[in-house]
Amino acid sequence: MHPRDHSHDSRPAIIMADSGGTVSFAELDARANRVSHLLRARGLQAGDRIALWIDNSPYYHEIAWGAYNAGLLFVPISTRLKAEEAAYIVRDSGSALLFASPSVDCAGMAAILGEEVEMLILGDSYDRAVAPLPTTPIPDETRGSAMVYSAGTTGRPKGITPHLTPAPIGEPHPLTTTLIDLFQLDANTIYLSPAPLYHTAPLKWTMAVQQAGGTAVIMEKFDAAAALRALETHRVTHSQWVATMFVRMLQLDEQQRRFDNSAHRFAIHSAAPCPVPVKEAMMDWWGPILHEYYGGSESVGQTAIGPQEWLQRKGSVGRATRGILHIVDEAGHELGPHQTGLVMFEGCGGFTYHNDPEKTGRAYDARGWATFGDIGHVDEDGYLFLTDRRDYVINAGGVNIYPQEAENLLSTHPAVQDVAVFGVPNAEYGEEVKAVVQPRDPAAAGPALAGELIDWCRARLATNKCPRSIDFEADMPREPTGKLLKRLLKARYWPQPSGENHV
Structure with a gap:
């Protein structure tokens, strides 16, 4: 073929x-x-x-x-x-x-x-x-x-x-x-x-x-209105999206949203979690043609879920279609339904991270099971629900952003004493880049310095990697060893999960 x-x-x-x-x-x-x-x-x-x-x-x-x-x-x-x-x-x-x-x-x-x-x-x-x-x-x-x-x-x-x-x-x-x-x-x-x-x-x-x-x-x-025109003009049967694109199309006025969707059979989405209300609105508009899959560039496994299945299990990314799905705790022990742990797949591993044996090692366990690094749980029927990420990768509109680059860069600015970069909620993109900075001069903290640091970062990195906003702290939370407790900072900006048995 x-x-x-x-x-x-x-x-x-x-x-x-x-x-x-x-x-x-x-x-x-x-x-x-x-x-x-x-x-x-x-x-x-x-x-x-x-x-x-x-x-x-x-x-x-x-x-x-x-x-x-x-x-x-x-x-x-x-x-x-x-x-x-x-x-x-x-x-x-x-x-x-x-x-x-x-x-x-x-x-x-x-x-x-x-x-x-x-x-x-x-x-x-x-x-x-x-x-x-x-x-x-x-x-x-x-x-x-x-x-x-x-x-x-x-x-x-x-x-x-x-x-x-x-x-x-x-x-x-x-x-x-x-x-x-x-x-x-x-x-x-x-x-x-x-x-x-x-x-x-x-x-x-x-x-x-x-x-x-x-x-x-x-x-x-991508343009929301132009995408709808393309669906109609070319009699598109299949399409693929990220949740941010759905949000932008839903924001169009009534006239712009009118198009002939009769040829459209599969509207596929992945890359970033789609908020349940957004997917419900798209189903109401386009009909039950939204299909979702979960996977990654490493191709260690895959799940998928059709529209009717999703309507019965809203928020799920489906059951395994490639590999055998496992949820494990920090010690590698397999967990049962509704217990949250690391998502791993058996039977599809076959990659290395170029020049990074440490990162490669973290992707596999002793059994050869591999992971994308995501956290989640399955229900009694094996449907996967994602809840978090093992690392602090920022997922903005389906694009992975790695905060260490901006963090390393900002740490070299003469006005910065300490810095942490991570993702915070964004209604359109799912996440956006946030920096928390401890300034060398506490009196300098404020909008002027925030704007200076953002502009300085954008002159040296791709714009989407740079913080959209900066907050200031008098002192950053670190362990005695010097390790930055970024999770404590990030938790201030995110609603805390409840109702799950976290391991």
Whole structure:
């Protein structure tokens, strides 16, 4: 199962929702083959890495499929990152080539990397490099994979490296097969992807749709009203969202919310917990077509829940569809129904955190069970309910934000004595970034210093990683060993759970 299986016809593999640009399966296969030839011409073999610092565009899939067909690991990088942040990922991943959109800071990246890594700019040096290359497949095709980046113990992101084994390109990864079967993806699927392709789910899902022979309709940038128009215009059958997108669509006025939803059969959501009232409102509006799944870039397991099941168990993320689900206490002992502990999966482990054996070790136990690091409980029928996260990852609108980067940066400001960064409730995004600062001069605490620190952070990090607000403390809670008791600070901003048996 592969997009090439459908290259005999002119059906679109890609439609850009805003511009209307299309790429047929035949065109996608030809362009991907040129990329594969380019990679081999640069001396890259199966298991090598390339990086993609690219906006949503047809270029994304031709490069991703070209790397996939050549057995490479391709590393998506957020276009929101500044050049120094993106360069860290390029270097850490060992990427030999960087493909970049002209809209990102190519000059800044070039100044940092120099001749260390070749950078090909879309619409410029990239187009010249692939133009003369063959559109036929390379002779030694083998299945590759994405290598996405997550948080590391130092605050720097860490690559999630899948265990690659040689396999034909037409043999999908088991996760892809699960998605295709679970959500009935086929050649009649028209799938709307409203999120950036540098995120794991949008990239993997659009590629799964193309493997099944369906069409991926890709928004260049999310807009609530435009998303509804795209659902109607393209007769979309499947779509995927995060809870923040639901909130924004529900905030539209009555006229903007009117659209023909008759073709829409699967509205899938994941990445961040969806508040029960928001999901209820979406069900009332779109009908019982909302499907939810829980998983992660590490692919250690997955749960899913359909609309009718959810209406009977509101707040659940479903039962296991990949792997065997376990809830364990701090000692690793399995817990019973309604007991809260660490969520683990058996039978799907197969990754390492690149250059971080400590973080890899924390993801597995002695039995080989693996975890995303989330806390939750199951009911008597095995339905999972998530309640917390093991670490202090901030989930803002489905995007994971790792507070250590902002915390480390703010700690270097001359006005800061001590600092903690964590997530606090946000009605639209679920969470937002908050900093609590102990100033060197207590008299300086106030709005002026808060604004200065926020601006200082935004000049050095991607805006979404920076605090949206800052509070001040005369003294920070620390253990005698010096460990910051961040949980005590965070607890002040969050409602305290009740009614569960926490272990």
